Amino acid sequence: QVQLVQSGAEVKKPGASVKVSCKASGYIFTSYYMHWVRQAPGQGLEWMGVINPSGGSTSYAQKFQGRVTMTRDTSTSTVYMELSSLRSEDTAVYYCVRGSYDSSGREYFQHWGQGTLVTVSS
Amino acid sequence: DIQMTQSPSSLSASVGDRVTITCRASQGISSWLVWYQQKPEKAPKSLIYAASTLQSGVPSRFSGSGSGTDFSLTISSLQPEDFATYYCQQYNSYPRTFGQGTKLEIK
Numbered sequence: 001q002v003q004l005v006q007s008g009a010e011v012k013k014p015g016a017s018v019k020v021s022c023k024a025s026g027y028i029f030t031s032y033y034m035h036w037v038r039q040a041p042g043q044g045l046e047w048m049g050v051i052n053p054s055g056g057s058t059s060y061a062q063k064f065q066g067r068v069t070m071t072r073d074t075s076t077s078t079v080y081m082e083l084s085s086l087r088s089e090d091t092a093v094y095y096c097v098r099g100s101y102d103s104s105g106r107e108y109f110q111h112w113g114q115g116t117l118v119t120v121s122s
Numbered sequence: 123d124i125q126m127t128q129s130p131s132s133l134s135a136s137v138g139d140r141v142t143i144t145c146r147a148s149q150g151i152s153s154w155l156v157w158y159q160q161k162p163e164k165a166p167k168s169l170i171y172a173a174s175t176l177q178s179g180v181p182s183r184f185s186g187s188g189s190g191t192d193f194s195l196t197i198s199s200l201q202p203e204d205f206a207t208y209y210c211q212q213y214n215s216y217p218r219t220f221g222q223g224t225k226l227e228i229k
Contacts, residue, residue: 035218045158045166045209047218061217095165102172108156108213110177112165 002026004096004113011119017084020116022096029077030054033099033107036070036081038092039115048094051079086120093117124148124212128221134229139200143224145193145210154214157186157195160223161206169208170195202228 007021022034036048049060051070058070064083072079079096093115099107125148135141145155153173158166168177170186173193183198197204205228210221 044223045211045220047220050216059216100171102175104172106154106172106213108154108168108171109158109166109211109218110168110171112167115165 151214
């Protein structure tokens with residue numbers, strides 16, 4: 001079965017960077033895109049971007065352009081999300097999400113990691 | 123970006139009630155819509171994709187309908203485990219966008 005296991009909670013100071021990992025198992029790693037979604041405390045869900053594990057290409061939400069970097073390591077079936085210049089508003093749970101394909105071949109989000117809480121505080 | 127607007131933002135209902143949550147897209151998204159259920163401290167769980175296709179393992183009391191810009195999620199007979207927050211999300215285009223959520227509470 002598909003499993004996405006994320007790294008543990010982080011506490012960072014404003015201006016620092018954080019790198020969250022997501023280790024995938026139970027499927028062919030390079031066959032599915034991986035997305036990152038975050039959720040601030042008590043708030044809704046926000047898509048951050050996507051990486052194609054096959055070639056490493058990425059697409060980021062405009063809001064995070066220049067601050068987020070998504071990478072992957074095919075040897076360990078792990079994707080990473082690094083967010084820099086952290087501010088208090090970046091305090092959130094960060095999820096990696098793997099899609100599945102509907103009957104038309106469109107990708108929707110089905111498999112979610114357990115989430116990683118990143119707290120930004122001085 | 124496509125804006126997704128859910129209503130209501132919160133809803134109180136009783137076990138056994140039939141409830142409907144609506145989701146409107148700011149532009150047409152065909153049937154590329156997912157509904158999620160999220161319980162506290164848990165990751166979202168997909169219930170319905172392609173607007174009306176029930177995810178495997180999801181009880182048949184959940185149903186979805188709509189296309190274009192207007193969609194709905196209906197729970198035919200609320201069970202205690204259904205009290206949660208529900209989100210819609212479009213996968214017509216990037217950036218993927220979510221509704222603001224509907225919190226379903228026990229009356």
